[in-house]
Amino acid sequence: MKIESSVISEVGTNNLFPVFLKLEELTVLLVGGGNVGLEKLSAIISNAPLTQVTVVAIEINEGIRSLAATHGNIRLEQREYSAEDIDSAAIIITAIDDPFTSEQIRNDAKSKGKLLNAADKPALCDFYLGSIVKKGNLKIAISTNGKSPTIAKRLKEVLNDVIPGELDEVLQNMQVIRNQLSGNFTDKVNKLNSITKDLALKNNIDSKKGERTWKRIATYSLAAFFFMILGHVLLSYVPFSAITSSIKSIPGQIEPIFYWMIAAGFAAQLVDGALGMGYGVTCTTILLSLGVNLPVISGSIHTAEMFSSGMSGYSHYKFGNVNKKLFKALLIPGIIGAVIGAYMLSKFGTKYADYIRPVLAAYTLFLGAKIIYGAFRKSKPQKVKRVGWLAGAGGFLDSFGGGGWGPLVTSTLISKGRTPKYVIGSVSISEFFVTLASALTFFSMLGISHWQIIVGMVLGGMAAAPIAARLAGRLPLKTMFISVGSLVIFWSLRILLKSLGVF
Missing domain, CATH: 3.40.50.720 (NAD(P)-binding Rossmann-like Domain)
Structure with a gap:
């Protein structure tokens, strides 16, 4: 009896039979x-x-x-x-x-x-x-039929980045469902197909509903904050009885620091656009060196950063880069930490400026060192625990120190083996709500007297955004990390030594 094979052997193809050995x-x-x-x-x-x-x-x-x-x-x-x-x-x-x-x-x-x-x-x-891609219980072996181990290695790197580590949780859940099913093999397969089909449809519907919900929340929050600022500016600086004279007097009211803020916003956005982090720490370092009031530094940064983080977060959500479970774990603790940090800085930042300024300089020095460390670190896959505590600490330090959400939260999650695509997307969309909460706290306690700083940084960031987008992926990432980290360390040391009276 002749048995016909369903696999047709072709000349030049890989005819190896894949086997996983115990x-x-x-x-x-x-x-x-x-x-x-x-x-x-x-x-x-x-x-x-x-x-x-x-x-x-x-x-x-x-x-x-x-x-x-x-x-x-x-x-x-x-x-x-x-x-x-x-x-x-x-x-x-x-x-x-x-x-x-x-x-x-x-x-x-x-x-x-x-x-x-x-x-x-x-x-x-x-x-x-073969080269092995391992994600918990999932294991993929890659063979090039002995032709090129280098190609197999490159494919392994690509798949390691593309396949999320959370897929192992899906496999665990499917095993639980499978063990609960009865019947023969065919019945189990049909039931599993039916279950996963329903889940796929449900997730698709939930995804669309969730997208509309969060889009509305983000849009309404941003619009409400915008009109609060607009109303305050109109009522405080542009009296309706003298609109013409007020417009004429605006150029004379612009202080020289406004132009420095444009430069600061430009530099910070250039760094953030190229590295995916560093906006807050770059702005904080520059504003500290210019002697800006401590609460004003963080309040201005978060108000300006809110607009860019909102657009960035929505873009990540639109392109499917957000892990909803991670986003929810980061959101509430991050907001709570940000509000506490903003409140404490607003309450004590001016009174104890001489003590807090060197502390913030030391903090930005630490962030600069962390950025450089990120250039040489290799990620080691580990189970991330206490994500909420990490988000709370990141939100607090981001508000109190003027920056650090990216270098702390993003880099920590990626270093533990989380998929960079989903980490950056989830952290970016949660960053919008964290910066919004921080900006609202600063606004309620400080008002909007520092509008020139905010507008300057926003204008500088808008000018740098297209340049940063063009530079992203073209400059050597390791070199960029080292350069930015070294610059932050240099300015932080200068501020720290000056605060301590060394020079």
Whole structure:
């Protein structure tokens, strides 16, 4: 009886059959103790930590020794390879630069029916080690049929960024649902299809309703705040009995600091547009160096930043970059922290300015160091805990210190392995409500006497926005982080030393 295959083999295609092994139930022989051997051993331990591995090599580097010191299932034997080493192993991996020995190991493995992978020698391999994308219980292996490990590595990086870590929670929930179903396999599949179809439709409807709701809230909040400011300015500075004379007197009322604020807004927006963070800390550093009143600094920054964060947050929401669960976890604690920070700075900022100014300078110095650290840090996936406390601290320090929501909240979540796309989107949309709450608090306690600072920063930011958008992605990100961080540190040190009377 002839069985026809549903898969048609084509010349030049990848005909490898993908298999996921329970490697922890097998034994592995690794021949080679150099950097390539370390790479292979690290791949084994990261995917199957309890696998019994025997490493045989004439020389064993420190990286392998360090790994063996923390894993009791790795055995090191510093000697030459012998044919008997294969007997107790189910899988053999070679990582040596000796063609003769590699050929010998290949023949020994073949004669004893053992599978072998030879690093950088596709012709000797029975199987290849692919690049692995791991998100909890989800694991994706990428193979290029031994043609280009570099391409496989690049695809791994792309998928790691695209696939959210939260997908593992979906898998956990689906398993719970699956275990509760009864019937045969076909019945379970049909029921799961029905359940997920309903959820998809429901989520689509909820998404549209949620989008309309939050869009209305953001629009009404922004409009209300705008008309509050407009009414205050009209009633305070433009008496209706003398509109013409007031308009003529406006140029004479503009102070020189207005033009400095345009420059500050321009610089801050340029940094924020290129890095995705740094607006507040850049403005705070510049305004501190100009001697602006402390509560006015933070109030002005948050009022000006509110407009840009509103547009940015809505754009992220529109393009599906927002994780609703993360957004809700950040929102309320962030607002509470921002209101408390704004209240405390408004209440005590002027009276204790001589004490608070060096503290804020030290804080911006810390943020500058954190920005530089971000240029060299590699993210390590971890479960993020106490997101609400992080948001509360970020909101408080952002209001009290004039900046820090991005460097603290965004960078912390990304460093814990969260998907950057969803972190930036969720933090951006929550930032609008945080800055709105902060600006309303400052407005209610300080009024709007510092309107020239706000208008100057808004105008400067508007001028810099298109330039920043053009620069984003074109300049080396690492260089930008180091440059901005160094500049913030320099100005913060200057302010700190000046506040302490050093010069």
